Each structure stands twice: as structure tokens, then as C-alpha cells.
Amino acid sequence: MPYSWKKRKNLIILLSLIFLQLILISVQVPLGEEENYFEKVVFTVFSPLQHGVVSFFRGLGNFWKSYIGLHRVHKDNERLREEMFFLKQENNLLREMLKVYRTEKEISGLSLDLQKNILPARVIGIDASNVWKSLNINKGSLDGVKKNMVVLDKHGHLVGRIINPISFREARVQMITDTESGVSVIPEAKDVPGVLIGEGNGRCKLEFIISTDTAIVEGDRLITAGFDGIYFPGIVVGRILSVVGVEGLFKIIKVEPSFKIQELDLLAIITVDSKEVF
Amino acid sequence: MALSVVAAFLLYTVLSKISLSLLHLINLFSLVVIYFASERGEICGACLGTFCGLIQDSFSLGVFGVAGVSKTLMGFLAGYFAGKVNVTPLKRSFLFIFVLISMELFIWASLFTFIFSERVSTGGGLLFFQPLLTALLGSAGLYFIRKKKKSSS
Numbered sequence: 542m543p544y545s546w547k548k549r550k551n552l553i554i555l556l557s558l559i560f561l562q563l564i565l566i567s568v569q570v571p572l573g574e575e576e577n578y579f580e581k582v583v584f585t586v587f588s589p590l591q592h593g594v595v596s597f598f599r600g601l602g603n604f605w606k607s608y609i610g611l612h613r614v615h616k617d618n619e620r621l622r623e624e625m626f627f628l629k630q631e632n633n634l635l636r637e638m639l640k641v642y643r644t645e646k647e648i649s650g651l652s653l654d655l656q657k658n659i660l661p662a663r664v665i666g667i668d669a670s671n672v673w674k675s676l677n678i679n680k681g682s683l684d685g686v687k688k689n690m691v692v693l694d695k696h697g698h699l700v701g702r703i704i705n706p707i708s709f710r711e712a713r714v715q716m717i718t719d720t721e722s723g724v725s726v727i728p729e730a731k732d733v734p735g736v737l738i739g740e741g742n743g744r745c746k747l748e749f750i751i752s753t754d755t756a757i758v759e760g761d762r763l764i765t766a767g768f769d770g771i772y773f774p775g776i777v778v779g780r781i782l783s784v785v786g787v788e789g790l791f792k793i794i795k796v797e798p799s800f801k802i803q804e805l806d807l808l809a810i811i812t813v814d815s816k817e818v819f
Numbered sequence: 820m821a822l823s824v825v826a827a828f829l830l831y832t833v834l835s836k837i838s839l840s841l842l843h844l845i846n847l848f849s850l851v852v853i854y855f856a857s858e859r860g861e862i863c864g865a866c867l868g869t870f871c872g873l874i875q876d877s878f879s880l881g882v883f884g885v886a887g888v889s890k891t892l893m894g895f896l897a898g899y900f901a902g903k904v905n906v907t908p909l910k911r912s913f914l915f916i917f918v919l920i921s922m923e924l925f926i927w928a929s930l931f932t933f934i935f936s937e938r939v940s941t942g943g944g945l946l947f948f949q950p951l952l953t954a955l956l957g958s959a960g961l962y963f964i965r966k967k968k969k970s971s972s
Contacts, residue, residue, distance in 0.1 A: 559888055583874060
């Protein structure tokens with residue numbers, strides 16, 4: 542008799558736990574990306590641990606680089622000087638090209654403003670269910686991070702945007718490869734806007750391009766169009782992999798994002814609202 | 820127990836920094852759940868499964884509770900069967916973990932597909948090897964832990 546009660550008690554506990562979680566799931570489903578308070582608490586408690594582990598290993602790496610691997614410094618210095626020289630040249634050329642549209646004063650103001658509004662951040666964790674959905678970074682609300690800020694990789698390619706939860710020193714980034722992500726994009730030098738949606742597997746698809754449209758071809762580079770009010774225009778997003786014209790209303794277009802997930806370590810958060818600058 | 824969960828979480832962070840593929844291949848949280856469930860019974864397994872699953876959920880974008888449900892069930896079953904069958908021999912331990920991880924993966928993938936209406940990312944098929952690799956790692960780990968415990972007692 543007591544054994545049977547114990548068995549029943551265990552089953553009741555199991556069913557209660559599952560029932561509670563099913564309620565939790567059903568409460569969230571209509572909310573979409575809005576996180577619940579419990580999730581925020583768990584994120585706030587555990588993300589500093591992630592932050593600590595990554596900082597510890599980076600510290601170890603820095604120790605190695607700073608004290609043991611010094612023989613490479615001179616070589617690296619030379620390489621960086623050369624790289625900086627070419628970047629300066631490129632910057633000057635781009636400034637010249639920009640003069641066609643803006644005055645010198647406007648350009649200087651714009652570049653200074655942009656420099657002030659770039660916040661560097663490091664990746665401290667990656668999505669536990671699908672690496673192509675989101676990542677965690679080591680900057681949070683105390684650093685001025687807010688929802689919908691644009692996140693770029695070290696080459697200036699679009700990675701995604703800041704979403705909830707944002708804790709004091711950590712935040713989450715929704716990547717453009719997430720199936721819930723949507724970015725207004727346009728092929729370079731072509732007037733065919735579309736919406737880029739993630740496929741959750743490292744690729745994206747370009748939607749709402751009419752079947753009769755022939756302007757978009759394989760290899761076209763996509764940049765943000767700025768129509769969505771989140772991503773400012775001109776950021777490099779990806780390249781078109783394939784274009785298939787179907788009998789339906791829209792074409793099936795596959796896109797390869799420009800950022801490389803293996804290289805995502807240092808990121809740039811643009812802390813300015815796109816509407817304020819452009 | 821709390822230390823093991825924290826250790827699993829820290830290891831998970833380290834693995835993600837080493838290679839993203841490792842996240843598809845090794846399920847550390849499940850190993851912690853299976854170990855404590857087989858040592859302390861099904862209720863401990865279910866509660867720890869809920870806790871670990873919710874931690875995993877809070878570090879992923881999407882619905883909070885999907886990994887929680889699958890790990891709760893897995894933890895309960897791990898504790899239940901460990902109480903009925905002796906799972907300490909190496910081969911049996913391997914099979915035990917392999918079946919449990921496969922079942923957890925199946926429940927998680929079914930819930931994920933049902934809720935999000937999208938296919939689970941398998942990391943180029945790597946996810947299918949998760950039960951095998953986690954079972955190999957887990958059974959070897961459990962074997963050494965039990966051996967060490969035996970020799971110290």
C-alpha cells in the first residue's frame with residue numbers, strides 16, 4: 542500500500558512539473574519574442590557566469606599573446622600598419638565619393654557621430670537550441686544597450702539586432718538567420734526591394750520578389766534598404782545564391798549571409814537610432 | 820548537485836567557444852540529469868531535468884519550456900529505470916544513456932516542430948550523432964566516477 546502511494550506521488554509530481562511547463566509554453570506562444578520574467582531572471586543570474594568563463598579564457602589567451610608569444614608582435618605591427626594604410630586610402634576614396642551627395646562639413650560630422658556611436662562587444666554564448674538563432678554578448682543596459690540596436694561583425698556585415706532579455710552587463714542578439722527575423726533589403730544598384738527572412742540553418746531567403754522580375758540574378762550583393770525602421774540603409778547583408786522562378790506570384794531566392802559564424806567574436810553595436818543619422 | 824549544474828553550464832560555454840559543432844554533439848546538461856536521476860531516483864531526475872531544461876531554454880531564443888519538458892520526462896524515466904534495472908555495467912550504462920538521449924531528442928524535436936512549425940537545425944546532420952557521442956562520454960564518465968567512489972569507500 543505505501544509503495545503504491547509513493548508510486549502515485551511520483552507520478553503526480555511528474556505530471557505537475559510537465560503541466561506547469563505546458564502552461565508556461567502556452568502563455569508565451571502568442572507573445573512572440575517578449576520574454577517572461579522567469580526567463581529574464583534565469584538569464585540575469587546565469588549570464589554573468591558565461592561572461593566570467595569567456596573573460597577568463599580570453600585573459601589566459603591575452604597572457605599568452607602578451608608575454609609568451611611576443612616574437613610575433615613586430616611582424617603583426619608591420620602587417621597592421623600596412624592594413625591601416627590601405628584602409629585610410631579606402632576611407633579617403635569613399636569620402637570623396639560621398640561628397641557627390643553631401644558637403645565636407647556634413648561628412649565630417651557624420652563620421653565623428655558614427656565613431657562615437659559604435660560600442661564594441663564580445664560574444665559570450667550562443668543559442669542552446671539552434672546556433673543560427675541568437676547569441677549573447679557582454680554588453681548590457683549599463684553600457685547603454687537598448688532593444689533594436691543594430692549589430693555588425695568586425696567587417697561591418699549585418700549580424701542582427703538587440704532583443705530581450707537585456708541584463709545589466711549582458712544582452713541577446715537575434716541573428717538575421719533566425720526564422721523570426723525580417724530585414725528590408727535591396728540589391729546593390731538595383732531598385733528591387735524585398736524582405737530577407739532567416740531559414741534557421743545558416744541561410745536566408747529573399748521574399749516578395751515578383752516572378753516576372755528579371756533584375757535580380759545570382760551573385761548580387763544585398764544591402765539593407767532601411768524601410769523597416771530598425772536597420773539603417775547601406776549595410777552589407779549577404780549575397781544571392783540562387784534564383785528560381787516559380788509559377789506562383791513570387792520567386793524563390795536563397796541568400797548566403799555575409800557574416801561568418803565561426804568568426805563572430807568581436808561585434809559592433811550601433812547605439813544610434815538609424816533615423817537620427819540618415 | 821548545484822555545482823554539477825554550474826559545471827555543466829560552464830563547460831557548455833567553453834564548448835561553444837571551442838567549436839559550435841560540439842554543441843550539437845554533446846549534451847552535458849542531460850548527462851548531469853541522468854547521473855543524479857540514477858543515483859537519487861525519479862523525482863530528483865524530474866526536478867533537475869526541469870531546472871536544467873529551463874536554463875537551456877533561457878539561453879535560446881524561442882519558447883521557454885520546450886527543453887524543460889523533454890528533460891523533465893527524460894530525468895523521470897532515467898530515475899525510474901535505474902531503480903528497476905542495474906545500469907552500472909559499462910555496456911548497459913552506454914545503452915541506457917543512448918536510449919534516454921535519443922528519446923529526449925525526439926521529444927524536444929517534436930515539440931519544437933509543433934510549436935515553431937519549422938524544421939530543427941541538425942547542424943549538417945551532427946545532431947543525429949548526439950545520442951551516440953553523449954552516451955560514449957557519459958558511460959565512460961560514470962564508469963570512472965563509480966570506480967573512484969568504490970575505491971575510496
